[in-house]
Amino acid sequence: MKQQPIIEAEGLTKVYEDGHCALDHVSFGVQPGEVFCLLGGNGAGKTTTINIFLGFLPQTEGTAKIHGVDMHADPLEAKKHVAYLSDVVMLYPNFTARQNLDFFARLGGKRNLTKEQYYSVLRQVGLQEMAFEQKLKGFSKGMRQKVGLAIAIIKEAPAIILDEPTSGLDPKAANEFQSMILHLRSQGRAILMSTHDIFRAKEVADTVGIMNDGKMLTIKSRKELEHEDLEKLYLNYIHGKVAA
Amino acid sequence: MWTIIAEKELKEHLQSARFIVTAGISMLLLIASMALGIQHYKGRVAQHDQAIQMMLETAAQQTNWNMVPAAAYRKPDVMEVFVNGVNSDIGRFSEITLMRNVRLVRSEFSDDPMLAVFQFLDPTFVVLIVLSLLAILFTYNAVNGEKESGTLKLVFANGISRAEFILGKLAGGWVALLVPVVLAFLIGGLMLILMGVEMDAAQWGKFGFFVLASVLYFTCFMLIGVLVSAFTGRSSVSFLVLLVLWISAVLIIPKASTMLAGQAMPVATTDEVESRLASFATQARTEFFGGMQQRWRERFRPTEGMKPEEATQYQAENRPAWEKEDQDARQEMEKKIADHTARSYEEYYNQKNRQEQLAFSLAKMSPASMFQLAAMKLAGTDTGLKRRYEDAMKNYRDQYTKFVQQKGGGFGGMRITVGRGSGGSVSMGGSQEGTKIDVGEMPRFQSPQYTLGEALTASLFDLGLLTIFNILAFVGAFIAFLRFDMR
Numbered sequence A: 001m002k003q004q005p006i007i008e009a010e011g012l013t014k015v016y017e018d019g020h021c022a023l024d025h026v027s028f029g030v031q032p033g034e035v036f037c038l039l040g041g042n043g044a045g046k047t048t049t050i051n052i053f054l055g056f057l058p059q060t061e062g063t064a065k066i067h068g069v070d071m072h073a074d075p076l077e078a079k080k081h082v083a084y085l086s087d088v089v090m091l092y093p094n095f096t097a098r099q100n101l102d103f104f105a106r107l108g109g110k111r112n113l114t115k116e117q118y119y120s121v122l123r124q125v126g127l128q129e130m131a132f133e134q135k136l137k138g139f140s141k142g143m144r145q146k147v148g149l150a151i152a153i154i155k156e157a158p159a160i161i162l163d164e165p166t167s168g169l170d171p172k173a174a175n176e177f178q179s180m181i182l183h184l185r186s187q188g189r190a191i192l193m194s195t196h197d198i199f200r201a202k203e204v205a206d207t208v209g210i211m212n213d214g215k216m217l218t219i220k221s222r223k224e225l226e227h228e229d230l231e232k233l234y235l236n237y238i239h240g241k242v243a244a
Numbered sequence B: 001m002w003t004i005i006a007e008k009e010l011k012e013h014l015q016s017a018r019f020i021v022t023a024g025i026s027m028l029l030l031i032a033s034m035a036l037g038i039q040h041y042k043g044r045v046a047q048h049d050q051a052i053q054m055m056l057e058t059a060a061q062q063t064n065w066n067m068v069p070a071a072a073y074r075k076p077d078v079m080e081v082f083v084n085g086v087n088s089d090i091g092r093f094s095e096i097t098l099m100r101n102v103r104l105v106r107s108e109f110s111d112d113p114m115l116a117v118f119q120f121l122d123p124t125f126v127v128l129i130v131l132s133l134l135a136i137l138f139t140y141n142a143v144n145g146e147k148e149s150g151t152l153k154l155v156f157a158n159g160i161s162r163a164e165f166i167l168g169k170l171a172g173g174w175v176a177l178l179v180p181v182v183l184a185f186l187i188g189g190l191m192l193i194l195m196g197v198e199m200d201a202a203q204w205g206k207f208g209f210f211v212l213a214s215v216l217y218f219t220c221f222m223l224i225g226v227l228v229s230a231f232t233g234r235s236s237v238s239f240l241v242l243l244v245l246w247i248s249a250v251l252i253i254p255k256a257s258t259m260l261a262g263q264a265m266p267v268a269t270t271d272e273v274e275s276r277l278a279s280f281a282t283q284a285r286t287e288f289f290g291g292m293q294q295r296w297r298e299r300f301r302p303t304e305g306m307k308p309e310e311a312t313q314y315q316a317e318n319r320p321a322w323e324k325e326d327q328d329a330r331q332e333m334e335k336k337i338a339d340h341t342a343r344s345y346e347e348y349y350n351q352k353n354r355q356e357q358l359a360f361s362l363a364k365m366s367p368a369s370m371f372q373l374a375a376m377k378l379a380g381t382d383t384g385l386k387r388r389y390e391d392a393m394k395n396y397r398d399q400y401t402k403f404v405q406q407k408g409g410g411f412g413g414m415r416i417t418v419g420r421g422s423g424g425s426v427s428m429g430g431s432q433e434g435t436k437i438d439v440g441e442m443p444r445f446q447s448p449q450y451t452l453g454e455a456l457t458a459s460l461f462d463l464g465l466l467t468i469f470n471i472l473a474f475v476g477a478f479i480a481f482l483r484f485d486m487r
């Protein structure tokens, strides 16, 4: 039986001002403890979907709900239940890792956390101790990504949305990142992430939604994928053919 | 929520080396300009006192009030420390003689051209140029920079409204800029006290309002910075746009408006006015002497047939009447010249005023001009300074003239015949030849009053404009951000 999804898109459609249809009636849901991968090439509509889910962009049609709250109707309430990691994670270069975390934690409604609590989250995402009180200026992309993930974690939101979180990371960092995602899944969070990396999707996702040109071509569960070659499936789909 | 943003904004600035260095330099410049200003002011005071002392000493050697080199000296005002304004362009004193109109001569710039090069190093200049640049430098990417670094989306992934965010950003950024500025001015105030500069309540009041005007001014640029950064997607674009705006507002508009006003309303220079006055006077005198020759020829005509004794007798009888006639004609001629001079100057000042008004109105498109005008009017170093002193000096000249005449001295030698009262005597003698005059009796020149009330009334309009500009920029920044595309 299916529970009420934490992240839920229904007939999501976006037509940009220039008339370009970036999303065409996309529907999907992400359950607690599920990692849902939006898989698609550049321009498939992944970021557009995510932007709608965070209220950065109004949809043309359809609904985007977080924890049962319509993002468009009540964005301030809906956002309380979602944590986000954007594709660009520069953060505040003049703040230390802990200060960055502190600021976003407070924005997310977590006041009065102790230094130790911040450290514990930073430790959890695998940032080196010595970097906790260092300014982000000198951080590598991987380190900043970890701080970004800590920011997403500390909010303790039931929904986590990540846009291309592993792009630009070296294999080691990407692997570490992946294990963090799986850890969050085990905590029962609903995780929506976009990627154009088929292998990453295959390893981490419980469900993969293949997108192309604004359309959700197919949604496959991990079980279904066990018997199929995702790469082939993907290529077939985006070339308009249905896999045999 | 907005306080979290404000706090972050403030902390982020205070932790940035770039901010610390730039704000520190601005602070130092502000403090240095005040220290230099105080030094300069003290020098001016000493010079002023010495000049008066020397005048009195010379006077004390005289036996006749005619010989006193009377002059009225412009008294330095502490406010020059903050707003030099036209101070250095205007002469420091005027001779007080009946022969010549009151005219302020020997400005600092004319005495020391090097000073003219460095005239700008007063706090007003630092605020005008440096603080506005600082304000722009730290706001040009206030909004679009957060978009570029991805933090905008991260922030708005939380339950915070746009209004709260922009309010917090403005408040935090404002305080960050306010701290070094207010600190610098506090140190400036402290220096005034420690360096033994006497200031009355009105002057402290003017100083306070000057600080307020400075704050209003850089706030304006800060708001414009945020406005532009919320109007453009990329910080490189907003930086360029702001640079162009800054150059126009601070460098071009004030100068261009003066030039435009000069073109639209040409006014003769003082040299032209004076050469015209001189030629008018020459003509009047030529006419006068021509008339006198004519009259004398007429007067002697009846004696042509007379015997010499008869002629002498006739001339002796008529001479007083003839002299009286000449005297009247001369007085009429002098009065004509004096009236014409007064009228010409009046006209000149009126024209100049109108031109100035036009220039100022044009300039007021720029907050830089609003600030400059407000600051000068607050400090009393505006273009009205010359007028105020000349009026006071004219009054003093009248007073002094009366005094000298009472003392039985003619004033200015031969020409005294023009003066009111003393008939036509060309008396050079004081009452008692050989006795030195008592300089204690000499009326002293009193500097024109410029009260805090007057300063505020004069600057109210410009301060008001600046405030309105701030409100508009604030509303603009607010609206621009509400419409900002944060993807």
Ligand SMILES: Nc1ncnc2c1ncn2[C@@H]1O[C@H](COP(=O)(O)OP(=O)(O)O)[C@@H](O)[C@H]1O
Residues within 6 Å of the ligand: A016, A017, A018, A020, A021, A022, A040, A041, A042, A043, A044, A045, A046, A047, A048, A049
């Ligand atoms: N502001 C916009 N105006 C018009 N078209 C846009 C805009 N933003 C994105 N698009 C278009 O929408 C499509 C989907 O973009 P996006 O969601 O960013 O793709 P993805 O993240 O999957 O690479 C692309 O074709 C892109 O060009």
Ligand SMILES: [Mg+2]
Residues within 6 Å of the ligand: A046, A047, A048, A087, A164
């Ligand atoms: Mg994308």
